[in-house]
Amino acid sequence: MERHQVAVYLAAMAVGGLLGRAAPGAGPGLEHAVNPVLGALLFVTFLQVPAADLLRAARGGRFLGAALTVNFAVVPLLVAAMFSFLPGNQAVRLGVLLVLLCPCVDYVIVFSGLAGADNRRLLALTPVLLVAQTLLLPLFLYAFLGSGLSGVVHAGPFLRAFLFLIVLPLALAWAVQAWARRRPAGRRAAGAATSAMVPLMAATLLTVVASQIPRLGGHLGDVGAVVPVYVIFLLVMAFAGRSVARLFRLGVPASRAVVFSGATRNSLVVLPLALALPDDLAAAALVVVTQTLVEVLGMVVYVRAVPRLVPAAGTASAP
Secondary structure, three states, rough: OOHHHHHHHHHHHHHHHHHHHHHHHHHHHHHHHHHHHHHHHHHHHHHOOHHHHHHHHOOOOHHHHHHHHHHHHHHOOOOHHHHHHOOOOOHHHHHHHHOOOOOOOOOOHHHHHHHHOOHHHHHHHHHHHHHHHHHHHHHHHHHHHHHHHHHHHOOHHHHHHHHHHHEEEEEEEHHHHHHHHHHHHHHHHHHHOOOHHHHHHHHHHHHHHHHHHHHHHHHHHHHHHHHHHHHHHHHHHHHHHHHHHHHHOOOHHHHHHHHHHHHOHHHHHHHHHHHOOHHHHHHHHHHHHHHHHHHHHHHHHHHHHHHOOOOHHHHHOOO
């Protein structure tokens, strides 16, 4: 499964689409399964990050600076430039903001590794990126949407997502790491959990797509309108990420990691926030899921294109 994980993920989304069309009544139940499956995925992701590596990543100098710059300075500027071209529908705009303003912390590890990027650094940086986006997203939304935000997005879903998708999986991962250092049974359990990453990612993608397909019927126009925005975002961020990496004088693997970090978005984690919105903003969740579909296809292209965009001979200096 690890050798063919891209095909596995595409197949999972296809099966999810078929399931959503064949059994639309299962959609609400599958929505409740999104958070548990995603929490398990993030636990397995965090399990691969030793606590010492996390602390080193938090003090990671140029790489940390480049990742934070591309995600929390360059990306918001690009989103601001595209914002006026978005449809006027408030739900659509909110969905686009939710998904584009948050950097990915899960399958970016997989795709960046396939392109020869330093995905271990990205893996160690995932908790930092999660905490940063949790703190900054409400501020970004207020900046884009103004004072009307208070009646649309509430703090509750953010706090629940932070607790159940960051704090608990990270604490559990560190507890299992401590167990693995002391007991052979702990090492076996950690190894078994780590090997489940590809199936869990596939299960997450299948669950997300299957739960949202039944909602698609009355929102095809809204969804279709944001597809070009997501495609443009992927195109621009490839070159923007490379420029930031050059600015920070990173080596090739680290530069490729920055490109992937800037281009991939955290659609799976922000989806529960979109699902918690009022019914009149239900289209926001579909807009978020649409970004997942576009991005996974885009990552298939990135895996081949980024090594050409950041070739092995093009390093400026060692990271």
